[in-house]
Amino acid sequence: MKFFVKNMPYFFISLSGYILMFHKGWLLIMSAALFYGVGCIIVVTRSAEKRLDLESKRKIRHHLPEVFYEYAPYWCCATAIFVIMAIENNFVRFAALLLLIYALRNLILRHNNRSKKPNHF
Numbered sequence: 001m002k003f004f005v006k007n008m009p010y011f012f013i014s015l016s017g018y019i020l021m022f023h024k025g026w027l028l029i030m031s032a033a034l035f036y037g038v039g040c041i042i043v044v045t046r047s048a049e050k051r052l053d054l055e056s057k058r059k060i061r062h063h064l065p066e067v068f069y070e071y072a073p074y075w076c077c078a079t080a081i082f083v084i085m086a087i088e089n090n091f092v093r094f095a096a097l098l099l100l101i102y103a104l105r106n107l108i109l110r111h112n113n114r115s116k117k118p119n120h121f
Contacts, residue, residue, distance in 0.1 A: 009040070010039065012038050016033070017032075017081075019031060020032045020085065047111075072106075073110070074107075077103045077107075079096075084096045
């Protein structure tokens with residue numbers, strides 16, 4: 001049971017990807033967006049509860065709204081995937097791929113910074 005609860009957001013995100021790849025129709029696209037949104041909300045909420053870098057969290061609040069800061073990489077991923085699937089122009093697809101790589105890089109760095117204690121020299 002713990003395995004399912006721990007991996008539930010990734011299941012929702014994977015399910016939204018499956019729906020987008022193999023099914024067409026506005027209702028299915030909307031349900032895929034809802035699954036993706038729910039998965040992102042769960043990941044961000046869990047990340048906020050497990051943060052080890054609470055001091056840097058206070059500094060970030062003064063520069064960007066917290067909601068925008070937390071969800072920006074997920075929004076970039078969703079936008080890039082939508083552009084890759086919907087637009088036929090190769091130049092635009094390449095730009096969307098760069099946006100996707102940038103968003104994934106931010107997510108990986110954010111995870112590493114929040115899950116490890118900071119190193120002080």
